[in-house]
Amino acid sequence: MNRWQIRRLLLAVVVLGFGSVGWGAEVSADGPSAAALVESLETNLNVVWTCVAAFLVFFMQAGFAMVEAGFTRAKNAVNIVMKNLMDFSIGTLAFFLLGYGLMFGETNGLFGTTDFLVRGVLGSAEHWDYTFLIFQTVFAGTAATIVSGAMAGRTKFRGYLCYSVFICALIYPVFGSWAWGGLLHGGGWLERLGFVDFAGSTVVHSIGGWLALAGAIVLGPRIGKYGPDGKARAIPGHNITLAALGVFILWFGWFGFNPGSTTAGNGEIGRVAVTTNLSAAAGAVLAMVISWMLFRKPDASMSLNGALAGLVAITAGCYTVTPVGAMLIGAVAGVLVVVSVVFVDRVLKVDDPVGAVSVHGVCGAFGTLACGLFNAEAALGIGQASTGLFYGGGVRQLGVQLAGVGAGFAWAFVLGLVLFVAIKKTVGLRASAEEEVKGLDIGEHGMEAYAGFQVFTTQ
């Protein structure tokens, strides 16, 4: 039997099945049932793809954990792993209980007011609300876990747990409702303006990045990071191979992050995957080249950060830019991240062990602004709504993007400062000097990551 004969047989069985339930009057020919079947298949395909993409984005948690562990010292490895485990776990619960409703519930203009605990979806045959929830939960978890990198090596575990609640319950969802609320029942002022952020360069990454900046500023640098003359000292990561594994896992998971945001099972997945990959590759190459030029040797950690920078930057425009545009965006992000890391380290004198502020905050903002330049819907044949400056759309989109980036910075950074100062004054944010020198693993968790190995640090 060939494929078409099988389909006809299946259709006949289905029609007979429908007929037996009492649809006799409706069913005349194959017409209406065929259309309903196709639609049902499409919906289920969308669900499958969205779920698979959500699982890929969940795997990015492992990527973040490995990057952060690799770029920090061995004596803090247990602590960094615990922070990563908990910010996702607590974040999941907080987002389910409060955040999801604030982000996607029917809005009062500023935030959502329904859909807490995903109410009212019992018995939904499509189960879209649950699929949407799991997809959005892992996105919220991504935003939350960015901050643990910038605050590594000196943050009290208790303080970090408090923060985890607030980001996924409040800070992330409210901004998300402004930009993405309309994806479900809500609506926000940013999306009404025409703000484009397809998979979350600002909504996820910049929010996380600016919160990370706030946290790192309130915390202060690690002991020994800046000499008595204020000069930055290197505190090398203990396992660059782990960090590289983490970056590869993140790159892999990003194929769920960006293409998954189409939430539809069709050819757009491939196109978005291409733009994503091109940007990541360009970012890695340019970061390597720049670090080679500036530091005389191609720096592995900078190149890894460059790949991530490319990924973060394309996250906003992966659906609306051309492949060439994606390459250019990634290339600029690769250069930008190297410059930004040096700037934050030496000029701002903010200790950021993994470059989270530069990769996520700065490159997220750049990627979002880049939409205002590189959006090319007309060239791609998908409409004209938000075409950017380089493709004949004028500066309007750029202005809207700027508004979104500015709002994201103001919201996350200011609230972050308030939150971390509040935590500092209540449960305490920074670990004691003795604990920090000995290693947070012993003080906070009473165990070592590398028991049986002698981990010596003289810094």
Add this chain to the structure above:
Amino acid sequence: MRLVIAYIQPERLNDVKQALYKAKVHKMSVTNALGCGQQMGYHESYRGVDMEVNLLKKVRLEIAVNETYVQPTIDAIVAGAKTGQIGDGKIFVVALERCVRIRTGEEGHEAIG
């Protein structure tokens, strides 16, 4: 010729090195060591079971010096490593019989430098 052996806290190493440079002592050997003395150990726990860790991390310095440099070296190490708390460490001075520079074959006082 004497060999000055010092056990210090690992985090004091930088300060000790700076103090030694100031005393014009530039050559030394540094190794990682585990040790215990009057300083108590600490507790770890793993899956509900307690462990007592008694050997603590230390850094061992070995500096070969001529007679005139012995006291300045000791003073420098003490200046860099002292915190006033138990666990600061100890310094041993042993007599050094011979010293040979491998590259040139010099011996004795010139070899120590």
